[in-house]
Amino acid sequence: DAGVIQSPRHEVTEMGQEVTLRCKPISGHNSLFWYRQTMMRGLELLIYFNNNVPIDDSGMPEDRFSAKMPNASFSTLKIQPSEPRDSAVYFCASSPTSDLRGQYFGPGTRLTVT
Amino acid sequence: DQQVKQNSPSLSVQEGRISILNCDYTNSMFDYFLWYKKYPAEGPTFLISISSIKDKNEDGRFTVFLNKSAKHLSLHIVPSQPGDSAVYFCAAFSSGSARQLTFGSGTQLTVLP
Numbered sequence: 572d573a574g575v576i577q578s579p580r581h582e583v584t585e586m587g588q589e590v591t592l593r594c595k596p597i598s599g600h601n602s603l604f605w606y607r608q609t610m611m612r613g614l615e616l617l618i619y620f621n622n623n624v625p626i627d628d629s630g631m632p633e634d635r636f637s638a639k640m641p642n643a644s645f646s647t648l649k650i651q652p653s654e655p656r657d658s659a660v661y662f663c664a665s666s667p668t669s670d671l672r673g674q675y676f677g678p679g680t681r682l683t684v685t
Numbered sequence: 686d687q688q689v690k691q692n693s694p695s696l697s698v699q700e701g702r703i704s705i706l707n708c709d710y711t712n713s714m715f716d717y718f719l720w721y722k723k724y725p726a727e728g729p730t731f732l733i734s735i736s737s738i739k740d741k742n743e744d745g746r747f748t749v750f751l752n753k754s755a756k757h758l759s760l761h762i763v764p765s766q767p768g769d770s771a772v773y774f775c776a777a778f779s780s781g782s783a784r785q786l787t788f789g790s791g792t793q794l795t796v797l798p
Contacts, residue, residue: 575728606788613691613790614729614774627785662728671786672717672778676728 573597575677577663583683589651592680595644596665604674605638605648606662614662620646621669653684688712689777691789699797704762706792708775711756715777715787720749720760723772723791732773733760765796 576595584590596603604619618628620640628638635654640646650657660681664674690709698704708718716737721729735742735749735758742749748761762769775789 611790612687614776614788616786616788664728672719672734674731674786676721676730678726678728 575663575665575675577661577677577680579680580678581681581683583685584653585685586654587652588684589649590653590657590682590684592648592650592661592663592682594646594648594663594677596646596663597667597675598644600665600667600675601643602666602669602671602674603640603646604664604666604671605646606664606676607632608660608662608679617648619671626669650682653682655684658682658684687790688715689775689787689789691773691775691792693792694790695793695795697795697797698765700767701764704760704765704769704794704796706760706762706773706775706794708758708760708789709756710758710777710787712777712779712787713756714779714781716780717778718749718751718758719776719778720747721774721776721788723774729774762794765794767796767798770794770796 578593602621605617608614617630618638623640638648660679662679664676666673719734720732722732723729733747751758772791774791778786
């Protein structure tokens with residue numbers, strides 16, 4: 572199994588540009604999570620889906636952030652417009668159940684907004 | 686307000702000695718706790734967990750202790766090995782109506798050969 576796949580691994584963009592991060596969960600997993608890691612705040616849960624339906628998006632920082640899961644094998648996290656304070660590592664994780672505890676993390680996307 | 690705190694951003698330990706990583710939480714609704722390990726350029730991986738009905742769980746060199754009255758848990762690694770050098774995240778889970786999984790900010794452990 573390839574594990575959770577994220578792309579790109581690194582993204583550098585200018586302030587104001589749109590950024591799209593992509594995630595392919597482990598096949599058969601029905602829950603998907605997006606996290607942001609920063610030095611100041613550690614790992615923060617942004618949003619999670621169960622069976623492609625958003626369950627909790629209370630961690631999404633503001634309207635500039637949006638996430639979709641059009642099917643069981645693909646999800647995107649979009650930031651528009653991006654700002655320097657969005658610079659962080661964004662992790663996607665998936666789980667075979669709706670239990671938040673059994674998560675497998677992807678390698679992350681390091682985003683730098685200049 | 687951070688509900689899960691890891692107050693030590695870094696820890697250095699000599700190979701063969703014990704590493705003790707600490708974690709404090711504020712929400713009494715948390716009933717399950719996990720430790721994750723993260724190497725550079727990789728995602729966190731699950732290490733060990735403990736339910737709030739227990740005060741200790743052991744898995745090989747790794748032991749997690751839970752002190753519910755103090756809202757404190759710790760991860761002990763004995764003996765420490767250079768391959769244990771990583772960032773360790775503590776996480777707390779609430780299985781109640783407001784299900785949540787909250788992570789601490791992490792502690793960088795460096796095991797010196």
